[in-house]
Amino acid sequence: MPDIPAGDVEKGKKLFVMRCAQCHTAEAGGKNMQGPNLFGVMGRPTGQVPGFSYTEANKSRGITWTRETMFEYLENPKKYIPGTKMIFAGLKKADERAHLIAYIESCK
Numbered sequence: 001m002p003d004i005p006a007g008d009v010e011k012g013k014k015l016f017v018m019r020c021a022q023c024h025t026a027e028a029g030g031k032n033m034q035g036p037n038l039f040g041v042m043g044r045p046t047g048q049v050p051g052f053s054y055t056e057a058n059k060s061r062g063i064t065w066t067r068e069t070m071f072e073y074l075e076n077p078k079k080y081i082p083g084t085k086m087i088f089a090g091l092k093k094a095d096e097r098a099h100l101i102a103y104i105e106s107c108k
Contacts, residue, residue: 004071005098012103015096019088026107035086039107041065046081057083070101 016026023035030037036049043066047059061081063069073080074097076090091097 004067004101005095007095007098007100007102009099009102009106012099012101012106015091015100016103019091020100023086023088026104038104042067042070042105042108055083055085057081067101067105070104071097074100 016024020026020035020038023033024038025031025033026038028039030039032049032052036052036054041049043064045064046061047054058081071094074091077084077086077088091100
């Protein structure tokens with residue numbers, strides 16, 4: 001696993017709004033949209049948000065969302081979980097992934 005840079009929650013929030021909010025919510029009780037609500041996602045196994053229709057690939061991936069797994073996933077979601085329906089191409093810059101993870105971690 002690569003070293004994950006320190007992330008900034010506020011920069012991550014801005015990235016979330018620009019790159020993720022069209023498909024995801026991240027607040028308590030937030031609705032599922034094209035993607036699942038990400039509130040409390042860290043520490044949870046893939047494919048577990050109630051009421052969201054996951055692909056079999058997501059449900060059976062067998063990983064738990066941690067800083068490390070999320071860092072790798074956000075670089076290239078389709079490579080990390082082949083068969084996912086997530087259309088997001090990924091974030092190539094490590095610092096952007098770290099900022100986004102810092103924000104997602106704060107959503108609990």
